[in-house]
Amino acid sequence: MPIPLPPKARAKAVQQCRRETVTAIDWLGLWALSVGFCAIVLAGIADLMGGDKTGAACILIGAAGIMALVFYAGAEADRQS
Numbered sequence: 001m002p003i004p005l006p007p008k009a010r011a012k013a014v015q016q017c018r019r020e021t022v023t024a025i026d027w028l029g030l031w032a033l034s035v036g037f038c039a040i041v042l043a044g045i046a047d048l049m050g051g052d053k054t055g056a057a058c059i060l061i062g063a064a065g066i067m068a069l070v071f072y073a074g075a076e077a078d079r080q081s
Contacts, residue, residue, distance in 0.1 A: 032067050039063030
């Protein structure tokens, strides 16, 4: 039965760096960017393919409203913590 060797110092440092990087990512901001980009693409499709400027505006306003609600709820949760 093989006995695993302990990890070297460099491997330990790399693992620690990866853990710090993952915890440093702002997931809410990343989510907001993805919602914003999706809304822009959908509004562009509605405007260019269908010629529906009102629908494109509603898509953008709806996405902005959803992001505002989520950020407001996140700020309230941070204040309570």
